Amino acid sequence: MQQISVLAGGKTGYGIDSAGLIISRLFSRLGYQVYMNNDYPSQIRGGHQFVIVRAATHKIAAHSDQVDVVLAFNQDALDLHQSSLKDNTLVIYDSAKVQVDGLPQSAFQGLDVGGILKAENGSPDMDRYCMIGGLCRALNIDLGLLEELLRKHDAKLWEQKMKVARQGYARTQQVTTLEQLLQPVLPVLNGCQAIGLGLLKAGLQAYVAYPMTPVSPILELFACLEPEFELQVVLPESEIAVMLMATGYAYMGVKNAVGTSGGGFSLMVEGLSLAGQAELPVVVVLGQRSGPSTGMPTYTAQADLGFVLTAGHGEFPRLIVAPGDAEEAYYWSGVALNKAWQYQLPAFILADKTLCLNHYSFDIKQAPELHEEQPVLWDGKDQYRRYRQTDNGISPLAFPPLAGQVVKTNSYVHDEFGIISEEPAVAKAATDKGLLKERYLAEELQAWETVKVYHEGVCALLCWGSNKGVCLEIAQQLGLKLIQLVVLAPFPTQALRDALQGVEQLISVEGNAKGQLAILLQQHGFQVDKQIHKYDGRPFSLEDLANAVWEALK
Amino acid sequence: MSQLKTTAPVAWCPGCGNFEIMNSFIAVLEDMRNEGFPLENIIMVSGIGNHGKIVDYVQINSFNSIHGRAIPTAEAIKLANPDTKVVCFVGDGDTYAEGLEHLLFAAKRNIDITVVVHNNRTYALATAQFTPTTQQAYKASTMPYGAKESPFNPLELLLVSGATFIARGYPVKKEHFRKLLKDAIAHRGFSCIDTLQVCVTFNNLYETYNKHVVEVEIDDLTNFEEALRVISSWDYRTSEVPIPIGKFFEVNRPGYEDKFTRFPPVPEDRTVELLQLLDRFI
Ligand SMILES: Cc1ncc(C[n+]2csc(CCOP(=O)(O)OP(=O)(O)O)c2C)c(N)n1
Ligand code: SF4
Ligand SMILES: [Mg+2]
Numbered sequence: 001m002q003q004i005s006v007l008a009g010g011k012t013g014y015g016i017d018s019a020g021l022i023i024s025r026l027f028s029r030l031g032y033q034v035y036m037n038n039d040y041p042s043q044i045r046g047g048h049q050f051v052i053v054r055a056a057t058h059k060i061a062a063h064s065d066q067v068d069v070v071l072a073f074n075q076d077a078l079d080l081h082q083s084s085l086k087d088n089t090l091v092i093y094d095s096a097k098v099q100v101d102g103l104p105q106s107a108f109q110g111l112d113v114g115g116i117l118k119a120e121n122g123s124p125d126m127d128r129y130c131m132i133g134g135l136c137r138a139l140n141i142d143l144g145l146l147e148e149l150l151r152k153h154d155a156k157l158w159e160q161k162m163k164v165a166r167q168g169y170a171r172t173q174q175v176t177t178l179e180q181l182l183q184p185v186l187p188v189l190n191g192c193q194a195i196g197l198g199l200l201k202a203g204l205q206a207y208v209a210y211p212m213t214p215v216s217p218i219l220e221l222f223a224c225l226e227p228e229f230e231l232q233v234v235l236p237e238s239e240i241a242v243m244l245m246a247t248g249y250a251y252m253g254v255k256n257a258v259g260t261s262g263g264g265f266s267l268m269v270e271g272l273s274l275a276g277q278a279e280l281p282v283v284v285v286l287g288q289r290s291g292p293s294t295g296m297p298t299y300t301a302q303a304d305l306g307f308v309l310t311a312g313h314g315e316f317p318r319l320i321v322a323p324g325d326a327e328e329a330y331y332w333s334g335v336a337l338n339k340a341w342q343y344q345l346p347a348f349i350l351a352d353k354t355l356c357l358n359h360y361s362f363d364i365k366q367a368p369e370l371h372e373e374q375p376v377l378w379d380g381k382d383q384y385r386r387y388r389q390t391d392n393g394i395s396p397l398a399f400p401p402l403a404g405q406v407v408k409t410n411s412y413v414h415d416e417f418g419i420i421s422e423e424p425a426v427a428k429a430a431t432d433k434g435l436l437k438e439r440y441l442a443e444e445l446q447a448w449e450t451v452k453v454y455h456e457g458v459c460a461l462l463c464w465g466s467n468k469g470v471c472l473e474i475a476q477q478l479g480l481k482l483i484q485l486v487v488l489a490p491f492p493t494q495a496l497r498d499a500l501q502g503v504e505q506l507i508s509v510e511g512n513a514k515g516q517l518a519i520l521l522q523q524h525g526f527q528v529d530k531q532i533h534k535y536d537g538r539p540f541s542l543e544d545l546a547n548a549v550w551e552a553l554k
Numbered sequence: 555m556s557q558l559k560t561t562a563p564v565a566w567c568p569g570c571g572n573f574e575i576m577n578s579f580i581a582v583l584e585d586m587r588n589e590g591f592p593l594e595n596i597i598m599v600s601g602i603g604n605h606g607k608i609v610d611y612v613q614i615n616s617f618n619s620i621h622g623r624a625i626p627t628a629e630a631i632k633l634a635n636p637d638t639k640v641v642c643f644v645g646d647g648d649t650y651a652e653g654l655e656h657l658l659f660a661a662k663r664n665i666d667i668t669v670v671v672h673n674n675r676t677y678a679l680a681t682a683q684f685t686p687t688t689q690q691a692y693k694a695s696t697m698p699y700g701a702k703e704s705p706f707n708p709l710e711l712l713l714v715s716g717a718t719f720i721a722r723g724y725p726v727k728k729e730h731f732r733k734l735l736k737d738a739i740a741h742r743g744f745s746c747i748d749t750l751q752v753c754v755t756f757n758n759l760y761e762t763y764n765k766h767v768v769e770v771e772i773d774d775l776t777n778f779e780e781a782l783r784v785i786s787s788w789d790y791r792t793s794e795v796p797i798p799i800g801k802f803f804e805v806n807r808p809g810y811e812d813k814f815t816r817f818p819p820v821p822e823d824r825t826v827e828l829l830q831l832l833d834r835f836i
Contacts, residue, residue, distance in 0.1 A: 028836070187835030201828055203821050208630075229827070230815045232633055237659040241626035244619065244656075248599075248630025251617050254817065274620050364832065372821065400615040401594040401638065408609070410618040411602070419562050419610045420618070 001176050004032075005054045005067040006135065007084060008128075009077025013045035016073065019128035020051030022149060023135065024188050024359055027055035029145050031181030034188060035469065036359040037063040037539065042213075042297040048076045057181060061325040061360060061469025065541040069138065071131045072098050090175050092134045094127065109134065109172055116167040122160060129161040133168025140177040143169055187362050191355035191466075192217035192259075194326040194362060195285055198333030199257050200225075203372030206232040206256035208245045213297050214356035215259035215287040239264035243271030243282070250280035251409050253399030255337060259285035262304050263293070269311050272346055276316030276434070278409045279387070279395070281340035281347070281375075285333070288352040290537040299537025300353035302465055302511035308348055309489060309520065315431060317438035319347040320489040324468025326360035327367040332486060334370040335448075341375040343394060343441050345434075350488065352511065354466040354539040385416040389429065393436030442490035450487035451495035457481040459505040461549070462528065464488065464517050467509050470540045474549055480507075485517065491524050505529045507552050509545065558583055558593075562610045571751035574725035575643070575672060576608050578732045583614065585736060596639045599628040601653065603645035603679045605672035605751070622653025625660050628667045629810075636811045639739055640667045647677040650686040650708050657708075661717035661744050663810035668738045669746040671708070674753035675790075682756040687790045692757065705790035712746055713781055713803060719745030720781065720803040724767045726752075726760070727799070734801060743809050750799070762793045775804040 006023055010016045017038050024034045032055035041047035052063045065084050072078045072093035078100070085091070088107055093100060095110030111134050113127045122129075129150075136143055146165055150158040189197075196218050199207075207222040209215070222233045232254075236242055242258050249256040260268065265286055275282045288304045290296035308320055321336050323329040333349050340347035378384055378398035384405040388395045395416075400407045408418030413430050415421045454472055460481035463471045468484050475482040483499045483506075485492065500506070508518045508528045513535045518528040530552040534540055540548075558580045566572050587593050596614050600606035602621035609616035619627040628640045642649075649657050649671055660667060675692070677683045682694040687705050712720050719741040723731040731749075738745040750767070752760050772780055781803035788797050 025836070185836055187832045189835045193835070197828060197831065200824055200831075203824075205817055205821070206630075206633075225831075227815065229824070230818055232814045232817075234630075234633070236626060236629075237655050240623065241629075241656055241659070244623045244626035245630035247619070248617070248627040249634055251627075252631055252634035254630075254634045270620060271623065274623075278617075362832070362835070364829075372823075400597055401592065401635070403592065403594050405594065406613055406615055408616045408618075410609075410616075411620050412618060417560075418616075419560060420607070 001178050002181070003056045004069070004139070004178060005052060005064050006069040006071065007050055007052050007067040007081060008071040008073070008131070009048065009050035009081060010073025011045070012040050012043050012047040012049040014073070015125055015128045016049045016051055018154070019071070019132060020053050021188070021359065022128070022132055022146070022154070023053045025149050025153070026136070026141060026145055027053065027178070028188050028361060029149070029185050030141065030178060031183035031185065032056060033059050033186065033361040034359070035060045035063060035361070038357055039538070040298055048080060050077065050081070057183070059361065059363070059366070060473070062473055062542055063539070065543045069135065071135060073127060073131065075099060090138055092131060092138065092172065094131070109138070111168055111171055116164060120160070120163045120167060122164045126161055126164045129165040130168035133165030134172035136165070137169040137172040138175045140174050188359050189326060189362050190217060190357055190359050191326060191329045191351055192287070192357070193221055194329035194360070195333040195349055195351065196221045198330035198370060199283070199337055200229060201330070201370045201372070202334035202337040203255050204231070204257055204337060205254045206234065206249050207259070208234045208236065208242045208249070208256060209259045210235065210239045210242055210264055212261045212264045214289055214353040215261060215285055217356070218259045218285060239267035240271065243268035246282040247271060247275055247278065247280045250275070250282055251399070253397070255341060257283040257285060257337065259287070261287050261289050262291050262307070265304070265311070273312040273314055273316070274411045275346045276312055276314060277411050277413070279344040280409065281344050283337050283340050283347050283349065285349045285351065287356040288350070296537045298353065300466070300511060300539055301535065301537065302352055303513070303516065303535065305350065305488065305512070305516040305520065308350055315434065317343070317345050317434050317441065318489055319343070319345065319441065319487070320350055321348070321487055322350040322465040323355065323486065324465055324484055325355070326362040327364070328486065329355060330362070330364070331367040331370055338373040339441065342373060343437050344375070344397070345437060350465065352466050386418045387414060387416045389416060389433065392440045393433040438490055445487055445490065445492065446494060448487070450485070450492035451499045452484040452486060453499045454482040454484070455480065458502060459507070459553070460500070460503045462506055462508040462517065463510070467511065467540060470542060470545050471509055473542055474545045477546065478549060480549070488520065491520070493524055496526060500526070507532060507549065509540070511535065511539070558613050560611055560613045564611055565607055566604060567755050569754040570604070571674065571725055571753065572604060572608060572672060574728065574731070575670065575749060575751055576611060578725060578728070578735050579641070580612060581732055582736045582739065595637055596641065597631050599624045599631065599640060599642045601644040601648035603648050603672070603677070605643055605645045605648070608643045622648050622651070623656065625649065625653060625656035625667070625669065629660060629665050632665055632667050632811050633814055634817070636666070636816065641739060642667060642669045644669060644671055646671055646673040646675060646687050647680070647685045657746070658711060658715040661712050661715040661746070664716060664718050664743045664807045665810040666742055667744060668741070670735070671746065671748050672751040673748050674751045674757055675759070676753055676757040678753045678756050688757070689793055690791045707785065707789055709748055709785045709802065710782070713778070713785060717746055717803070718743035718805050718807050720785070721746070721801045722748040722750065722799045724750040724763055724799050726764065727767070727769070730769060730799070737801065741804065743807055750797070759793055763797065766793060766795060767797045767799050770798040770800045772800070772802060775801060778803070
């Protein structure tokens, strides 16, 4: 067997996600590429949580509803996922907690988890090791691999945990063999971590955030790396303060980023306009989640594209990138930071809960080379003018303290020195400067893969962000072309025109109800023929999308 | 003196209390320069209101932020380079209303910035409404029937929030105010001066202040109870009672900025570190 899907389900707060991560890493160590979807309610303990870990010989970034193995930590894990069971799905269940009456017992293996924990003096939260031990036996995975993993990632009481795992192993029967592949073992990380790595690579110095799902792992990552990477990580009193701190850092030449979701971003918007007016580079990681308002905080959505495109009063240029998987998250986050500084404008990394919190095998070699790029700096000649007019709208930067020079920045319309002006000519020139920068940025980006094309076909799927993975597989299955927009602003008109060569029917796939990307295309003179929307907080599974595309093709 | 002024035309009304705040600041800057402090290490940050225009007139580094939000901007500037001295010029509407949380959190953190509140007790640039420190008897065109709520005492809030330097000044008392301003900037830690800046156009309290302002000298500036007693002795409801000015509280506590790394002068290439980091995710 060279491809597998495992669902683990139980109560939120009792280690289902950490079980999923261990399973992902086990498969990864066997040479597989993995993807883990994590579905959990906004509740610290209780409520139903499940993860689906899928492993394949090649890169994947989508989950399947049809699973090969279920690890049922409680009754819900079975009852709520009946439709995910195939004829031969193996169910390993906690026999004290799960009733399996009336189900095809052949594929079911009960484990007396409580009894094993008692016998081995394990604490109740070690149940996952028992189940994982059982999974290892069922798939014929060497327990030595599990031991290596626990010693590295979960070292506290690892010997105890292994004892429990060995019991689970001993009391389960082998069902198949998940073959060891001769492929490199890849790191497994979530989109937030990939974004963080990209920002670090491009020279991030400070990160400012107020906690909010789904981007909190970025804050955790940077908090943990603060000394090692000589970072400053700040958690101020509100997202308003977050954005204003970002502008203060930018003024001082400190490369920084902020992270939030829709509600927090709403609070940042006034400060965003300041960054626009004062030409301060700020980078916003925006992890979309289900809204409006508090919505469903731990569920996904792609419903803030329209908001981000126009957020902030007044007109100013911006860069919006929407990575679709971990490698893109890494690469494009770094690009966003580099370009924000080169063009002195706000840049957005538009992600969603799916990308942020799901886990991916991460192959850095699949991402283009990423380096810190320097902004245009002042040559030190004459008197410094922070907003000097230039041919491309980019004024050379200098940062305080600067002996004999003054650096002034301003939220008011300002002259070249940064001093307030309400002269019509100055006001017009300031806006023209922004337009000019936007044009040059768009031109520069033409040399980049702002629109990606996969496969061939007269019918094409169109997607952005985390739907890339599921669209890729379905497009391949159904013989369709796939067009992915990675850069959403400035709009990549020419690249999209090229991508649409030979396409007769264009079907958009989005995680919102109104087709926000389709609307954006229309604004730029492109037509979308059919639209597929999903706005129930859950990402498309392979089956969801295949059905929806069949419908659209009818 | 003129070296420290820009050529921008000043947009304040004649007689506005903002002039003396600016002149005092320039005088303090000159003092500091004479004492060897490099003025390029000073950064002014302002909010939005008539007070905020001060940054356009003084020829040093400045950041004109947005209404109520000068303080978080200033905090990041300080963290970016702890060798700087960051002075915020903010309004009473600006910072006692719109951005109050930032003021209290900056005090709580004891970050080494100075906040000069141009407390003219009106939203002057918005043409006169009640701020959190407007006297009860104030009548404004937008509130012809008077106040519906009472003022609070921002210095009480600052004291309990952890500010390590709290003062009130009246710039008409030139020497007194300049000394306060200089001390506040010199203080290592969070400092705030509630500054009785008179708005001649919308809340002309010159006569009242001249009659009621009293300079106080507190022997033990580290005495919390004494500070609270003096601060609470005037509650802003009326101005026809003794109004204490002077330094009310000053203590030393470690600064927020000390807890952060200092950025290396030249950024290092992170290629190797990053690959090592990736190994942790295997
Ligand atoms: C977010 C926001 N709300 C409202 C305003 C409008 N506004 C501009 S100045 C001002 C009043 C300023 O009052 P204060 O801070 O006391 O400053 P002063 O003009 O009295 O010096 C207001 C409300 C604004 N600029 N921004
Ligand atoms: S309105 Fe008041 S505060 Fe504003 S400039 Fe005139 S006198 Fe000064
Ligand atoms: Mg005021």
